[in-house]
Amino acid sequence: MIETIYVEEVIKNHPRTKFILNKFKKSRIILINKYGEIFNKRNQNFRIQKANPSIILAHKKDSFVLPAPEGFGIGSSKNFYFSHMYNCIYDCRYCFLQGMYSSANYVIFVNFEDFDIAIKNTIKKNINSKLTFFSGYDCDSLALENVTGFAKHILSIFRTYTQTEIEFRTKSIQKQPFLSLNPIKNVILAYSLMPELMSNSLDNKAPSISKRISVISELASKGWKIGLRFDPLIHGENWKELYKELLENIYKNISPDCLHSVSFGTLRFPKRMFKDIFKLYPNEPLFTSPLSLNNKMISYDIEIEEEMTSYCKSLSLMYINEDRIFKCSI
Amino acid sequence: MNNFKIKNNSIRWVIALKEEAQVILDHYKLKLVNEKTIYPIYKNAQETHWLIISGIGRNNAAASTAYLYAYSNASKYTSWINIGIAGAGKGNYGDLYLVDKISNYNKKKSTYPSTLPKTTLPKMHLFTSDIPISDYSTYELIDMEGSAFFDIASKLTSKEFICLMKVISDGPKNDIKEITKSKISNLIKVNLFNIIDVVSYYERLSQEEFQIIDKPKLFNEIKSKWHFSTTQSFKLETLLRRIEIFCNRKDIEKIIKNCETSNSVIHVLSSKIKNNLVNWSKF
Numbered sequence: 001m002i003e004t005i006y007v008e009e010v011i012k013n014h015p016r017t018k019f020i021l022n023k024f025k026k027s028r029i030i031l032i033n034k035y036g037e038i039f040n041k042r043n044q045n046f047r048i049q050k051a052n053p054s055i056i057l058a059h060k061k062d063s064f065v066l067p068a069p070e071g072f073g074i075g076s077s078k079n080f081y082f083s084h085m086y087n088c089i090y091d092c093r094y095c096f097l098q099g100m101y102s103s104a105n106y107v108i109f110v111n112f113e114d115f116d117i118a119i120k121n122t123i124k125k126n127i128n129s130k131l132t133f134f135s136g137y138d139c140d141s142l143a144l145e146n147v148t149g150f151a152k153h154i155l156s157i158f159r160t161y162t163q164t165e166i167e168f169r170t171k172s173i174q175k176q177p178f179l180s181l182n183p184i185k186n187v188i189l190a191y192s193l194m195p196e197l198m199s200n201s202l203d204n205k206a207p208s209i210s211k212r213i214s215v216i217s218e219l220a221s222k223g224w225k226i227g228l229r230f231d232p233l234i235h236g237e238n239w240k241e242l243y244k245e246l247l248e249n250i251y252k253n254i255s256p257d258c259l260h261s262v263s264f265g266t267l268r269f270p271k272r273m274f275k276d277i278f279k280l281y282p283n284e285p286l287f288t289s290p291l292s293l294n295n296k297m298i299s300y301d302i303e304i305e306e307e308m309t310s311y312c313k314s315l316s317l318m319y320i321n322e323d324r325i326f327k328c329s330i
Numbered sequence: 331m332n333n334f335k336i337k338n339n340s341i342r343w344v345i346a347l348k349e350e351a352q353v354i355l356d357h358y359k360l361k362l363v364n365e366k367t368i369y370p371i372y373k374n375a376q377e378t379h380w381l382i383i384s385g386i387g388r389n390n391a392a393a394s395t396a397y398l399y400a401y402s403n404a405s406k407y408t409s410w411i412n413i414g415i416a417g418a419g420k421g422n423y424g425d426l427y428l429v430d431k432i433s434n435y436n437k438k439k440s441t442y443p444s445t446l447p448k449t450t451l452p453k454m455h456l457f458t459s460d461i462p463i464s465d466y467s468t469y470e471l472i473d474m475e476g477s478a479f480f481d482i483a484s485k486l487t488s489k490e491f492i493c494l495m496k497v498i499s500d501g502p503k504n505d506i507k508e509i510t511k512s513k514i515s516n517l518i519k520v521n522l523f524n525i526i527d528v529v530s531y532y533e534r535l536s537q538e539e540f541q542i543i544d545k546p547k548l549f550n551e552i553k554s555k556w557h558f559s560t561t562q563s564f565k566l567e568t569l570l571r572r573i574e575i576f577c578n579r580k581d582i583e584k585i586i587k588n589c590e591t592s593n594s595v596i597h598v599l600s601s602k603i604k605n606n607l608v609n610w611s612k613f
């Protein structure tokens with residue numbers, strides 16, 4: 001239940017604002033000038049807000065498409081991302097958003113058409129390169145799809161530009177709009193996964209792993225290209241058995257032909273961000289992990305990282321070719 | 331600043347008039363402090379609730395909020411409450427409203443206090459004016475302190491710890507000239523049940539924060555046995571917080587027992603974390 005929705009004055013009559021507000025008939029609407037008046041101001045408590053977040057409907061002015069950080073790609077020569085939303089309805093304990101923003105409210109930008117223009121311009125400017133766009137770097141790309149309809153909107157571009165890939169990275173079990181559309185070969189539905197036991201403790205409010213796998217299998221059987229993102233890899237007792245069980249379960253349920261790519265990422269926090277997240281949640285089991293300062297990042301030791309990555313990779317190689325396996329290292 | 335120890339569930343009240351405060355003073359058993367202070371200040375025996383009578387107007391509200399903060403040694407996790415009567419162009423005479431937007435003449439930008447979740451109490455936009463207003467048609471709630479209180483309180487704590495409540499005392503159908511001292515007290519009194527309910531949320535919030543920031547159980551004990559520099563103390567605190575989740579007191583005492591220096595304490599505790607295999611089935 002969203003109790004309060006803040007709406008920027010300039011978009012109060014935007015059709016998408018009305019469309020979204022119509023879904024929250026009981027919420028209190030408060031008009032504001034700029035989303036910055038509410039979002040990310042100092043002296044806010046992320047953890048308390050997370051228990052009862054508000055929505056902020058806003059107009060994005062610039063920076064619609066940005067280059068993806070180094071190490072984020074899945075094979076293309078150039079990678080970009082865009083976010084129609086800031087923050088997420090889930091509450092994963094390792095999420096970098098909790099260290100990045102001081103507000104847990106969800107900002108939704110309603111001017112999707114400006115994203116369209118920026119994406120098309122980026123494609124035109126890089127006509128000779130293989131591009132991948134990532135949707136929802138600052139949020140989960142599909143978790144609020146039933147409210148925003150952003151994925152459905154943006155898909156039409158990628159139906160036209162068939163040489164350009166788009167990845168929707170998610171933990172949601174939102175099947176629409178994909179189930180009712182014909183698959184688009186350059187669209188990747190990428191799911192973040194980890195063993196159920198770890199996910200139960202870390203992926204707060206997100207759908208269970210078994211539900212995610214069942215949705216992946218349904219969409220894959222419909223012909224959509226699937227990405228598997230084991231990111232972050234989580235260490236702990238019996239981690240080998242847990243990852244073996246997970247990987248085998250997935251590869252048995254999904255035809256390798258539907259797999260676009262598999263990537264493995266390690267658990268890493270910039271030092272400052274780790275400090276902020278630890279301050280918010282000092283009693284979390286995640287912080288009992290063997291994490292320490294390595295190269296200005298808080299992470300597992302390199303030996304642990306490498307052991308986990310190569311173990312999961314070797315298991316995956318029994319099912320898919322090496323050229324579809326990537327290491328995510330941001 | 332006084333040396334009062336910061337207490338759990340810490341509440342600070344800023345109220346313009348004694349008549350508005352009387353019911354609160356009685357209910358929370360707050361007594362006038364035994365010292366000469368710039369503004370009248372009251373506190374309970376446990377020193378968890380403090381109340382200041384600010385007087386009317388934005389300057390008084392701002393100054394008294396800052397004064398109470400310093401005088402009562404409030405913390406970052408203290409909750410701040412402003413309650414009082416207000417004029418209104420809308421709503422019902424005598425009803426209690428929570429404030430979720432504040433504006434005033436001087437500032438172009440409005441501010442947006444949080445309100446407690448899942449409440450059935452109605453919410454309104456507050457306009458803080460420097461002069462009494464008799465034309466109520468363009469405003470929801472009108473007072474003379476709210477914006478200044480919020481501006482200062484939000485520098486002292488997160489906005490989730492600040493609450494403004496107003497009881498409608500005058501409006502187009504209830505002339506401001508008819509307000510009397512006893513009417514003011516009565517308006518607050520009839521809403522006391524709701525006020526207590528709201529404040530209990532802020533007490534809990536404050537208490538939970540204090541529990542989170544509380545030093546790890548063994549911190550002071552260990553510090554008394556070895557000499558730790560400031561940086562080392564910070565490291566020790568972080569390590570103990572992490573270890574206490576999976577290790578009991580006895581085990582921690584055992585592993586540090588033979589340490590000769592603070593450095594070696596930190597070293598053995600770091601190793602403990604480094605070698606921990608998290609048992610995810612426990613969490």
Ligand code: SF4
Pocket residue numbers: 087088089090091092094095096097138139140170171206
């Ligand atoms: S789903 Fe992704 S964006 Fe959402 S909380 Fe989890 S890690 Fe963060």
